[in-house]
Amino acid sequence: MTTTRMRPATALSRAVATAPDEFAVSHWGREPLLSRAADLGGPGGFTDLLSSAAVDELISRRGLRTPFLRVAQQGAVLPQSRYTGGGGVGAEITDQVLDEQVMRLYADGATLVLQGLHRLWPPLIEFAGRLGAELNRPLQVNAYLTPPSSQGFNTHYDTHDVFVLQVEGTKRWCVHPPVLPDPLEKQAWGGRADEVAATAQGEPAFDVVLEPGDALYLPRGWLHSARAQGDRSLHLTVGIRGLTRYALVEELLTMAMADPRLRATLPYGFDPGDPDAVGAELTETVDALRSWLTTVQPDQVADRLRNRSWPAARPAPLSPLAQLTFADALTASDSVAVRPGLRWLLTAPEGEQVTLRLTGRTLSFPAYCEPALRLALDGVPHRVGDLPLADDADRLVLARRLLTEGVLVPAGQ
CATH class of the missing domain: 3.90.930.40 (Outer Surface Protein A; domain 3)
Structure with missing residues (x-):
């Protein structure tokens, strides 16, 4: 007798083993959440989204090109020239993935990162579309295939929230609190490499092994590193692009160009190194900005935010x-x-x-x-x-x- 697994009521329910309201209040943008396969879809809970066989097909038969593949080893991203080349007769391109080169690098311990799968692989196109609609945010899906007992990247943080979905094998995750809470995209971890490295030496907030069907939610800024255990590991990372209050500030400052007081030239002979002179102008500028802000209408800001965020997400594909x-x-x-x-x-x-x-x-x-x-x-x-x-x-x-x-x-x- 064959049984058919029921499709979850929501895409989010595939990634978090808690009620949406509780997730929104207690975890979204705040705290990590570990969800075990037993409380989600079981150990095979994500195999319908991707598998090792699917990775083989993408690399060898789909004409994959950069940047849809990255290769990392010992914390560094390898040059594309190590694994790409010409596409052959009828495909005069220079950056097509060379499957035999990828195979050699993987055999030598490199991690394969398949990027943008929400645009390439039908099951993930459908899943990403549903999850993005539920969260009302643009998102991306990458896959990480790591050889046994290997690590692709050193401890770092992301500037977007992520869901980690363990598909095959096991991977140990060490998670530490942020060195910079809620980092913006322009505040990547490389600018705080020393702080990140020092924090990574301390006691982790989470030290867990993800097994097939497990899921982990990490808000942006949380430090993490992952190492495959005895077998190769395949996991999906769903990156959620957030919208911040800083984005509101950016749009407001752009709109503020309409106010002639804020476009005014500073006084003749103004010395930018004189704190007293700067202080006087700063007071007038803040007063002008405060006065202008009282005139801003929400629909004006909403229009700008719409133009900013809409292009980041694409609708479902059509034929x-x-x-x-x-x-x-x-x-x-x-x-x-x-x-x-x-x-x-x-x-x-x-x-x-x-x-x-x-x-x-x-x-x-x-x-x-x-x-x-x-x-x-x-x-x-x-x-x-x-x-x-x-x-x-x-x-x-x-x-x-x-x-x-x-x-x-x-x-x-």
Whole structure:
């Protein structure tokens, strides 16, 4: 008798063995969390996402190129020239992965890092899309294949949160508290290498061996190192790109250029090395900035943050030829749905037009299409014939345009 494992209710439930509310309050951006396979999907809990056989296929049969592969050994990333070369006849490129070179390096103890698998490997494309939608954040998925008893990277910290999903083998993780809590992307660990090394000599907050099906959540800034145990180790690292208050400050300062007081030239003969002169100008500048900040509207900042964060995430992939074929043959009885992961904003009608904002572009429609657009974009499949427009001809025109623009997809895709 065959049994089918039930698909978890959420993608997050595959990575944390606690309720989402508890995870959000007690761990997200605050504290690490270890979740054991027994409380998740069992020892085979992540093999549907990736496997050693899948790694072999990616390296040898998928035309993999840099930067989708890095190779690290003894804490250093090896030059690409050690494992890439020409693609052969009909593929005149110079950075295609050479499988025999990769094999030799791995046999000599190097760790293989497959990067950007959320763009390459179908099971991870689907998983990353679901998890990114639940967290409402862009993310990336890398895989680390480490030889037995080897370590790819020395103790370091990441500037983004990570979920570690152990797929095969075992790996010992030593985790230490941050030397810099909540580091920004421009505050990489290399600038604090001495502090990191000194802290790594102390007692770790976590010293655990991850076994197949185990998961570990690490907020940004937490120091960590990992070493494979007796067998080779394959794990996935899901990196979550956060949005910080510093990002708000950056956008506010950019917007502040609109205030002539903050663009003003400092006095003639101003001495930047004189604390008294700097102090006087600093007082006036802070007063001007404080006054200007009271005029800022949340929708202005939201618009800038939207433009900043939307391009970092891509919607679910679609099949261009099948999409066009479906659109050409579309009937009122066909069902469509908004493309998963699509970022969009439908503005209120202005005059005779309504605008649909997408990442990097805008689409305009007649204002009377607004109710039909809102229904089509609500995340639920709908029959084309149910769109609130005057007749099927109008409904088909709207649905076809949204399909060919990559906004809608066939329901169930």
